Amino acid sequence: MSVQPQPWPQPDPQIAAAIRAMYQGKREAPLAVQVRDRLGELFPDAAFADAFGRAGKPGWSPGRLALVTVLQKAANLTDRQAADEVRENLAWKYALGLSLEDPGFDHSVLSEFRSRVVTHELEERALDLLLERLRELGLVDAGGGQRTDSTHIVAAVRDLNRLELAGESVRAALNALAAACPDWVEQVLVVEDWSRRYADRIDTWRLPTSKTKQDALALDYAKDGYTLLQAVYAHGSPAWLRELPAVQSLRIVLVQNYTRTTAGNGHIRVKRRERAEDGGDGLPPGPIRLASPYDTDARWSAKQDMFWNGYKLHVSETCHPQADGDRPARPNIITNVATTASTLPDSKALEAIHQALQRRRLLPARHYLDSGYPSAELIVGSAKTYGIALITPVLLDTSRQAKAQEGFAADDFTIDWDNQQAVCPAGKTSATWTPNIQNGVPKTVVTFAALDCIPCPFKEQCTSSRKNRRQLSLYPRELTEAIRDARNRQQTGTWQRDYALRAGVEGTIRQATHTTGLRRARYRGLPKTHLDHTTSATALNLIRLHSWWNGHPLDRVSHSHLARLQLSIAA
Incomplete structure (x- = not known):
């Protein structure tokens, strides 16, 4: 064409x-x-x-x-x-x-x-073209405020447990081989025997209820899988069969869920992997563990009480403060959508979001986020690299004293960075100042002398350490001061009223999931799913423009008749 x-x-x-x-x-x-x-x-x-x-x-x-x-x-x-x-x-x-x-x-x-x-x-071409056109019309521009939030996306595949995943992976590879090279399958395999077990989807027939029988069936699936791979990788088999996606998925599923060892007598032993605290022969971590042979990008993930198999979607939009009843000077426009693995933390997605906004020349001056996005490094780095102020609640001090709101938390200590020492609320000066690396992050460990802490009348409020001395673990100066400043500001009423602007993005996500059906992916694979998300964002922007052109408020929340009656009574 x-x-x-x-x-x-x-x-x-x-x-x-x-x-x-x-x-x-x-x-x-x-x-x-x-x-x-x-x-x-x-x-x-x-x-x-x-x-x-x-x-x-x-x-x-x-x-x-x-x-x-x-x-x-x-x-x-x-x-x-x-x-x-x-x-x-x-x-x-x-x-x-x-x-x-x-x-x-x-x-x-x-x-x-x-x-x-x-x-x-x-995938992003349509959204880019629309945003560029709106820039020319003055309906969207850099600066101002934007807000971002994430939501879960359910993959367009069935949810499978480990047993079903093993069996379905063998079935998917068999079907792919039968479609790609039926003559080879007929020559190498006894089709009737394999068809008896793998003709129908694994989740369409009743699996055994006892754990013993389930373990036995899991090993049968593994042995069939290894037998099939052995035939595919045999010397006389066409080499291109190994490159079929379903064959590669089967290989990965077997590696991730089983171990295969050879005994001294040459007997091969296959065993299911189990969760192991010491990391030996245990299941792989969630970010790399396949959840389906048909969508190798989908992952199982959990957030609070939610558990899903699929992806995560981050939606960014412009936001403008306005008085009640006033028509906004410009509509709120979706400026970016990012589709990521469901296991990727929100904080890891923020840098890519800022890069996308910079490419579109739509970087905000103020970026409103929930507490899942920020870190000390991102707060400082966003201001330095992009000139963006992150308006987001940072996690409070998690020390025992801060949680109990009794005694001296880390923020109560005065840090003298120039002289490399700290002063406690009782006026004592630290004894040591030791820079080190903790989990790959540079920090400074500040320790007070036991001779100062033991006789101190505030010792019970300060530390319960067996070494009878207080110790602080500090980020680098710039990061520590940024976190302390953010914690102080988010306690003020002015900051809280400003931060209330972030809540509107939740209505945008609801509009996206209800209007365009984004909650469940229509396609398999991250690239096609992302295309669906960018197309949906473009469509939502046109819907918003249509409402704004005609002077209609954009009602992003639908109410039942009972809820509307309640609202009218309350009014």
Whole structure:
């Protein structure tokens, strides 16, 4: 398929006349019509031309396919429904510049378009183009405030326990081999025997209830898996079979869940891995442990009382303080979405978010975050590197004294960095000042003399150490002062009123999950899932612009009739 970038055709005169007749007066034109009228050719073909060849059969305009994909997410449609809208909906024909007789395209074109976009790493192109257009219109810019929060995304695969994962991995490899090279499978394996166990999904039949039988079945799956891999890696087997993704997934699942040793008599012993505190032959850590043979990017993760298999989504948007009832000068616009592994801590995602905002020239001056994002290094580093002030509650002192709010916490000590000493609240000066490395982080250990601490009348309020002396572990000066300053500021009413602006991002996440169905991934793999998220963010921005253009408040929270009655009574 080839693409020769061309300007979008102007709306067909017949369709434009029909649109004007239908939406004249006070009736508001649909989203698709207003997007074309106000934003013009939003996604030019040239921006997606790299994903298509220069020779061959001409394909559908990639820029217009990008708009179809965004409108599809705004209406939460399937590919088949979106293709029907292109053929039947006058508003969509108007936005795409199609004639009344245009037959549109087959729905499979959308799937192929997404695959090409992912293959050529253009997942963020549509969002980038929209944000650049809004920058030109003055609707979004660098500086000001932005807020970010994360939410869980459930992968588009079934949840499998360890036993089901082992069996399903063997089944997936068998099916992949049978599809890729059926003659080889027929020659090497007794198809009837393997089909008896692996023809149907493992989770469709009842597994044994006793642990003894489950362990025996797990070992059977492992032996079958090793037998299959041995056949694939045999000298006479085609080498390319080893590169099949399902075969590689099976190999990883076996390594992560089983050990195989050879005894002195040559007998091979297979054993299930179990959790081991000493790390010997134990299960691998969560970030690298496969959860499904069909989506090797999905991971099991837990957050408080939530446990899910999938990904994590970080949403960033602009935010503007406003008085009640006032129409905002600019709408809140989603400026970035980041899709990460579910096991990645929020603090590890913040640097990539700032880099993406810098690339779009949309870095905020104030970034509102919850307590899962900040660290002393990020607070200082964000200000130095990007000029961003992180407005976020930092974790309070976790020492015994601070938790009990009795006695002397670390913040009660005066640190004299120049003279490398600390002074306790009782006026005693530290005895030692020892820089070292703790868990890869440079710190300074400050110790007071036992001769000063033992007779001190405040000893019970200060330390319960068996060495009868107080000890402090300090970050470098810049980080320590930043943390202390942040802790002091977040106790003030002014800071708390300012920080209340962050709560609005939770409504944005709710709008994203309910309007575009983001809670459950539609596709498998991190790249395609991220494309779905950036397309959804682009669609949500258009929905917000449509509301703002027409002077409507963006109600991101839906209420039941009972809840509305309660709100009216309270008012």
